[in-house]
Amino acid sequence: MSRPKALCIGTIWHATDAWNSLSSIADLVTTDATNRAEFLAECRSGRFDGVVAIYRTLSSVQITGRIDAELLDALPSSVRYIANCGAGYDQIDVDDCTAHNPRILVSNVPTAVDDATADVNMFLILGALRNFNAGMQALREGKWRGNPPPPLGHDPEGKTLGILGMGGIGRNLARKARAFGMKIIYHNRRPLPAELAEPIEAEYVSFDELLARSDVLSLNLPLNPHTRHIIGKKEFEKMKDGVVVVNTARGAVMDEAALVEALDSGKVFSAGLDVFEEEPTVHPGLLKNPNVILVPHMGTWTLETSKAMEEWAIDNVRRALETGKLKSIVPEQANLQ
Missing domain, CATH: 3.40.50.720 (NAD(P)-binding Rossmann-like Domain)
Incomplete structure (x- = not known):
């Protein structure tokens, strides 16, 4: 059986060791896209086939746009989890994730911020x-x-x-x-x-x-x-x-x-x-x-908090891959795991 893959959308600035450590349980992949059209094309090309979990940053919305039904339909059917590196997750349509077949579970970072x-x-x-x-x-x-x-x-x-x-x-x-x-x-x-x-x-x-x-x-x-x-x-x-x-x-x-x-x-x-x-x-x-x-959206703009957020979100990816459960699933999906 082939190993699962984990996709990173956006840049990990402070917790690269934590992300790289996932290579022991999954193949780590990234995107070359710079906008939504390019990202959708990558998805449909088969490049992300086998990806089970996605780590995404808030700034990655500039690459993907809103994570909605159109984008979810373009993702490979292997995707089961999205780990959002942030407390707010309004860039992700959780209802679309829940209704999608197969269902995609979403996590956020609820306390580190x-x-x-x-x-x-x-x-x-x-x-x-x-x-x-x-x-x-x-x-x-x-x-x-x-x-x-x-x-x-x-x-x-x-x-x-x-x-x-x-x-x-x-x-x-x-x-x-x-x-x-x-x-x-x-x-x-x-x-x-x-x-x-x-x-x-x-x-x-x-x-x-x-x-x-x-x-x-x-x-x-x-x-x-x-x-x-x-x-x-x-x-x-x-x-x-x-x-x-x-x-x-x-x-x-x-x-x-x-x-x-x-x-x-x-x-x-x-x-x-x-x-x-x-x-x-x-x-x-x-x-x-x-x-x-x-203030230009600097609520979490500290080294300590940024690193803690990244580590938390990466831990959600690890737990998803190892146990099939997220550390901090969003409240709307709390009864789904």
């Missing part, structure tokens, strides 16, 4: 509350704080932080925010079990109550058809005047045009964004607004 992303989240909260960006921008232009100086910012102590999406990153953020004296409320599909909520003193509220009570609203939920533009014009109208909005999840969970309008009207005092709807393009209304802190 938590600390680094929550650190950036807290950085954006503090920077947006204090309205640091306007002063920093004026300083670089040789104008000190600016003339006139920017409006005074706000202390985090005593402010209510509303977290929309209380997964691992949200809970990590809550612990950090508590150290700054913030009160934590949150909304999730369902309340956290007491053992998770009590240590961070987080209060579960309805979605509308979250919008109405938050001094700072942090978006920490995955992007899917149900969460796309979950924050838009109607939601901004329900928020406090002068609210601060921070997003480290995915750009499209918020309507950027509606955010720009809310910033321009003063409804939103300031915003901190690490993600954008059409990355790497940023809405011009955000770029020109001095009260917005913009």
Whole structure:
């Protein structure tokens, strides 16, 4: 019987030894494609026949495009697993993977990203509350704080932080925010079990109550058809005047045009964004607004976290090849293995 193959789409920067170690149980293959058309042609040429598991990076979307029914149909029938190197997996249509014949199981990296992303989240909260960006921008232009100086910012102590999406990153953020004296409320599909909520003193509220009570609203939920533009014009109208909005999840969970309008009207005092709807393009209304802190999707941009993510995803490939089970299958497929 021939050995299985494992396909790498994208570059492994820090865990090459872990990937190369898979050669003891599988033949390792890569792609030469630079765009979707070329990748589909490679698939249909038979080059990837025998591939059982695929490791893919988030940046590999530039090669493959979205992993959807068309791409899945082009893959060889041997493919059973896709290991996504990232917590978010909105670039993969999990429903199409589940419905595909044969079924393809998907894994992500659910916890290795938590600390680094929550650190950036807290950085954006503090920077947006204090309205640091306007002063920093004026300083670089040789104008000190600016003339006139920017409006005074706000202390985090005593402010209510509303977290929309209380997964691992949200809970990590809550612990950090508590150290700054913030009160934590949150909304999730369902309340956290007491053992998770009590240590961070987080209060579960309805979605509308979250919008109405938050001094700072942090978006920490995955992007899917149900969460796309979950924050838009109607939601901004329900928020406090002068609210601060921070997003480290995915750009499209918020309507950027509606955010720009809310910033321009003063409804939103300031915003901190690490993600954008059409990355790497940023809405011009955000770029020109001095009260917005913009970070180019660097939530996990650390050596330690990047390596941990790669090792986690590669371990998913190893376990798939050795045991037929993934270490961290995505929640939508949890009952399938």
